[in-house]
Amino acid sequence: MPKTKTLSADVEWQEITATAADWEKVGKEECLKMLNHMHLIRTFEEEVLALDKEGQVHGPLHLSVGHEGSMVAAMSLFGDGDLVNGSHRGHHLFLAKALNYLEPKDFNPLKDSYSESIHTLIYRCMAEILGLAPGYCKGRGGSMHLRWDEAGVIGTNAIVGGAVPLANGAAWTKKTEGDNKIVLTAFGDGSCHIGNTLESLNLAALYDLPICFYIENNGYAVSTTLEEQARETRMSSRGPAFGIPSYRVDGMNPISVRVAMGKINKLLREGNGPAILETQVYRYYHHGGGVAGSAFGYRDKKEEEDIRKRDVIAFMEAEMMKRKWLTIEGLQTIQSNAVKIVSEASSRLTSGEIGSRAIKPELWPDVNFRDKGLRGDMSEFEGIDFIEKENFQGDIKATKFVSAIAQNMVRRFETDERIFVMGEDVHRLNGGTNGATKGLHTKWPDRCVPAPIAEHGFVGLCGGAALTGLRPVVEIMYPDFALVAADQLFNQIPKARHMYGGDNNVPLVLRTKVAMGSGYGSQHSMDPAGIFAMWPGWRIIAPSTPFDYVGLMNSALHCEDPVLVIEHVELYTTKGPAASDDLDYFIELGKAKVARAGSDVTVLTYLTMVQKAIIVAERMGLDAEVIDLRSLDRAGLDWETIAASVRKTGHVVVLEQGGLTNSYGAMLTDELQRRLFDYLDHPVERINGGESSPSVSKVLERSALVGEEEISHAFTKMMKDKGVAPA
Secondary structure, three states: OOOOOOOOOOOOEEEOOOOHHHHHHHHHHHHHHHHHHHHHHHHHHHHHHHHHHOOOOOOOOOOOOOOHHHHHHHHOOOOOOOEEEEOOOOHHHHHHHHHHHHOOOOOOOOOOOOOHHHHHHHHHHHHHHOOOOOOOOOOOOOOOOOOEHHHOEEEEOOOOOOHHHHHHHHHHHHHHHOOOOOEEEEEEHHHHHOHHHHHHHHHHHHOOOOEEEEEEEOOEEOOEEHHHHOOOOOHHHHHHHOOOOEEEEEOOOHHHHHHHHHHHHHHHHOOOOOEEEEEEOOOOOOOOOOOOHHHHOOOOHHHHHHHHOOOHHHHHHHHHHHOOOOOHHHHHHHHHHHHHHHHHHHHHHEEOOOOOOEEOHHHOOOHHHOOOOOOOOOHHHOOOOEOOHHHOOOOEEEEEHHHHHHHHHHHHHHHOOOEEEEEOOOOOOOOOOOOOOOOHHHHOOOOEEEOOOOHHHHHHHHHHHHHOOOEEEEEOOOHHHHHHHHHHHHHHOOOHHHHOOOOOOOOOEEEEEEOOOOOOOOOOOOOOHHHHOOOOOOEEEOOOOHHHHHHHHHHHHHOOOOEEEEEEHHHHOOEEEEEOOOOOOEOOOOOOEEEEOOOOEEEEEOOHHHHHHHHHHHHHOOOEEEEEOOEOOHHHOOHHHHHHHHHHHOOEEEEOOOOOOOOHHHHHHHHHHHHOHHHOOOOOEEEOOOOOOOOOOHHHHHHHOOOHHHHHHHHHHHHHHHOOOOO
16 A cells, blocks of 8 residues: 555635624724725616616626625725726726725715715716716726726726736736735636636746735626536635635625735735635626526526525625614615715716616717727837937947847846846846846846746736836747737737727837747747737837847837837847947837838848848849838838838838748738839739748748748849849
């Protein structure tokens, strides 16, 4: 028989139930405050539901009726500087946090009137859910995307689990700032089974982040029961596996929630986070709208009736009355005040009689607002002088490309303490896998952070840090791995500014490298330009010289938008012109460069193809004008430089190394022919690789990519079509 040893977790996993003594400790005043917030939130939800039934809510409506009592109790211990985010079901989170922020500490709901700021809160929150201009996100967010920075609500989120990695980033910011503030991210049992949540639990524990993972376990993911989702149905059980103290409470008892949150509050503020709080709650209605779940057959009416007998607000009222902290008259005052303020808000937003109301037309957003805030206005660059190599006053010397990257990152760490680097193996191997982070970890170990293989988790963490004031540089070792983090890179980070109203900044820099030609095969060799250019929130730069890299990276790190910086392994070991001492200059984003002047044809390209195009053109005696695009995003294309060249040559070639599909050139070609059709004497030509991804075989890989041979062949055919023979 083998020897066995029973293993146990090294952290607490407890179920917590409040006692009579806990009620006394919380006291009458706090209980009145919480009960008032519960009634106000539920009354708000019921009014929004009424508007939905009248057809005034466009899109889904995820009500928090049944959840609000536990959320109010949790938020009662959160201060102004603490941050929260949540899921698609987030009205209660938003309102509970905002009410705590706005309400005076001595507010007495039995005697005092609501302040103008509370009236505005209810009005603007309802406006947002209705998609109206006065809303907190100017109508763009609706029910699922609620954000108000001032109150510490950094955004609710429509993607299951999508907010969790971002909350880790907010917690990273708070830990970095050292201000004893904490973060809570609220999500449901359905989110407990998605990879980004599990990655985030591990990262939070690994980095000791001051974050509470607040799980609202209501037993259903839409209509799928908890038992159909997992064998272990106690969601807090996930915590001990990651070394996270975890607690479970009956969410229909708000004082139990408050006691557990008090324990977590202490842990987090003392630097012993993270922690999990699982609240067992119940969603009174179906996943969306105001129909009961039993109407769809996945719940029965008796289950719904039984849980309503345990209603959290009724329970709170009964316990307070038992202690003579609340009278019938006092309860009526709380209820009538809630109805009054909510009704006032809906009457300001709609016209007509109840049952047939309509949105006041003047409150809809102006259609011209549609694209505003897709990206920033670049006002952060006001007063900055942009420098090109030709007018640079400092010393220039030939420098290895990757050395220029590393030297500049050291300089940026010296000048801006908000910058940190996160990625796989960035701390060792003499500067990561290619040497780009050399010198950072030795001097700044807390700012050059190695991450586990969890792209979804650490990319999202960096996104959340950017949303809360830091300037992360996140490294994706190969761009193919970006698809592992697709939700954060395409659903979250580039959409965040526009989705939340257009005012918030997202100053994140994403570094990655094209590894075509290195033999790494189909899953390590993509050029990310095409796929990232599809998402308008990203700015994209692709420097081809060390000098340009430094200036463009400096601008990327100064920019308030997310910036993808594309590098190429073939360039790393090459030498080129670089500043030898002054690394503080900027090159303008959205400014292309004529790398070689000519009049026969315009060649638009980037990265390694710039030099290859010049070499081939000179070998062939072709008077080609080669333009290094440098900025590749749709907003960053330098149409002034491109158009001037096309007017001169009448012929355009889009040159890229990668394949026919997932191509940047396809988008650029379409744009060229629509913008510059009158100046074109020939259709826009494309030079690109094959349809398939590069293979490991050296021969097959070479056949899939564009090199000098393919450029030469294409240039020859192009000039024949034009009726001009190369010299």
